Amino acid sequence: MYLSTEKIKTDIQQIDWLQLYQQRLASVKDDRLTSFYKAGTFAPDTPIKAIPFVAVDFETTGFDPKRDGIVSIGLVPFDLQRIHCKGAKHWIVRPRTTLDKDSVVVHGITHSDIKSAPDMMRIVEYLLKALEGRIVVVHHRGIERPFLNAALEKRINEGIVFPVVDTMELEARLHRAKPLTLWQRFRGHTLPSIRLVDSRERYHLPYYRQHHALTDALATAELFLAQVSHRFSEDTPIRELWK
Amino acid sequence: MQIEPIEVLDFLRRFPPFNGLPEETLGWVVTEIEVGYFKADTQILELGQQVDALHVIRSGAVDIYRRNGELYNKLSEGGFFGEFGLLRDGKIRFPAKAIEDTLIYFLPVAVFNKLFDEFEQFADAVEIEDRTRLRQAVARREDANELMTSKVTSLITREPVSIISSASVHEAALLMTESSISSLLIMNPPDHPKANSVAGIITDRDLRTRVVAEGLPYSTPVGEIMTEELITIDASQFVFEAMLAMLRHNLHHLPVLQKDRPVGVIAISDIIRYESQNSLFVVSNIFRQHSVDDLKALVSDVRASFIRMVNEDANSRMIGSSMAVIGRSFKQRLLELGEEALGPPPIPYCFLALGSMARDEMLIVTDQDNAMILDDSFDPKLHDDYFAALAKFVSDGLDACGYTYCTGNIMATNTQWRQPKRVWQQYFTEWIDNPSLEGLLHSSIFFDLEGVWGKTEWADHLNDHIVRKARQGKRFLAAMSRNALNRTPPLGFFKDFVMEQDGRQNNTINMKRRGTAPLADLARVHALAIGSKARNSFLRLDEIIEADILPRGRGQDLRDALELISMVRIRHQALALERGETPDNSIAPENLSEFERKNLKDAFQILSNAQKFMKFRYQGAR
Structure with missing residues (x-):
């Protein structure tokens, strides 16, 4: 019993991304996706110093990819040396679902902003181009990949897969490796927060206002560089980081 | 649509010299910014490293060092460094180290140069020391009868870009954008009495202050907003005259004319870059280095000054002696460093240069030929370890700096050529009194000898000895x-x-x-x-x-x-x-x-x- 769970775990961890890209390339119909998969991804042993990354952040109307939609997209390309604002992109898009008041409070994008905004499909070509040949870095992989997948499925009946490096998960490895003991809980200990702002603070990164997709993408890229320089090395293979 | 990273923009708005820049310029600057992270106690810039950006500290703390390792400055949020390298030859003069976890915003060199050329306030903030340096260079040039009497044309790197005065400011702006230039020469129209001569100049700044700020239409002819009564320099004038003109009139751009026709525009940064290739500059730099690696970093300066002399039609004697002075300086500095590392010499000695260096006929491809004369009190058991180590230090250092090991092993590292004075006199007596073809075949080089360090008078004594004996x-x-x-x-x-x-x-x-x-x-x-x-x-x-x-x-x-x-x-x-x-x-x-x-x-x-x-x-x- 114990063994088999272990085995499943490693299987999940070791998705063969190269092969998966090949399979998708053979089956997708959409030109934009064909081009995306054609650019391929990296062998699992590739040291991260040789990899171009792109940090991505979505602001959404909620947390459920099936029901909620994307309202803005920010991304910034980088490598281990530097983050390049020159390639940064920011789009406001019109979700097919309605904006509720709560999420407006979070990301500050209002009805009038999105009334003039294009549908996701108008920018998807540029978005995929910006991700092509790069490894995506996000803070909390529960948002960007599933939302992009769902948005594409809704619109062109084809989803998307790609590996991501999740800076929140990298923090969790350090701070959530062991649950608190009863004694610790009794003493009032709490687990350190692994939210973007709090994680950044641990690496002495400056405070950035949250919930602007481009700023959050930049903040994520900076956090990743800090994590690498404190905890990994430029020779760390990508397989140890991606999911 | 907002594509600037707002946090970066807000940061730049808060700190000089960026807070003095117009909003649209800042908007452009942030889209060019690069960002990097340095953990506490990591080196950000090494001495002699190529620098490609102005480094602005977003958060954290950085120590800046002088080349001798002394702490020069401590910087924190809003501080910037790397500007000296950018203004000179792109090499780091002041190494930098993160002493806390530090986030750096990089302003790439192209952006830096543009801001430097266009905004005096920005230029003043980053170049204070370089201004004084430039002034010193002018002063030095005026009273020195130097070999560098070069013409301004040697600074021109591209054809001048110009437009006719009747063209609209819109057309002018388009042309400037296309050619990536910050100033544009304005020409008289063909029907003008002074047809095809320069009427004036406009800069990016003029477009802002005289067109956009004034609310003029884009169709306004450039002739109406250009700066007339242009200060120019003739192609036959010298670089130092261009320097003086720019300093006197506080100009960042100076058009160069040949018989009233423009042949180029030089910028103040061209002059600063040029100055750092001066061979005298290279020599003074050699004596400011503190390690073999530092010295090695100067090799490209040496090559640049060699090329520059050739391009300026210096004759072979000027070039040969300049390169010999540089080579000798490397040797002297290495000996100083060697004595620092090994302690003072136990007995006096003289370090010799042989061959082309002694003849002042050195070029860029050259091997090292050297030797040592030791005091007659030399006792191999007591002293030779020291001199062997010193010779090796110098020889390895020279090799690192491009003066490759002598294939004939005529170097002080060879015991035969590291001998007391009396042995050297015997060598020459033997060569002259009992000459054999083989004996002299490889030793003719010893008849061109010069003392470069220590008891240099011993080299003169040997030369006297040779001259006296040889003619007989x-x-x-x-x-x-x-x-x-x-x-x-x-x-x-x-x-x-x-x-x-x-x-x-x-x-x-x-x-x-x-x-x-x-x-x-x-x-x-x-x-x-x-x-x-x-x-x-x-x-x-x-x-x-x-x-x-x-x-x-x-x-x-x-x-x-x-x-x-x-x-x-x-x-x-x-x-x-x-x-x-x-x-x-x-x-x-x-x-x-x-x-x-x-x-x-x-x-x-x-x-x-x-x-x-x-x-x-x-x-x-x-």
């Missing part, structure tokens, strides 16, 4: 001249070029082996014969001419031949350096112009005749 030594002179005939000019029976057949360099002539080296040998033999103390071949030839031992006119011919062959060799090396190739001495005659070939043949003919005369004079008719 008939057999010695005969042997020396025989050896000097080993290397002949490449003229065959048909008086055409003879090529080297060493396999690798087919169809080429080695300009050193077949040209400058036999000429130097020839001058040395005659100089020893007349008791001349000169070491430079040109100076030797001058004294030989004065001594009147050559047929009339032949001495002058030899000078011309030496200059011509040297310059062909020098230009060949400079060209290789400019192309990024490894310079050598092999010339393919097919790459020479007909004119050069003819002159070279004449020069080799002169050398050939002079060798025949030398043979006759010192070996007698046999």
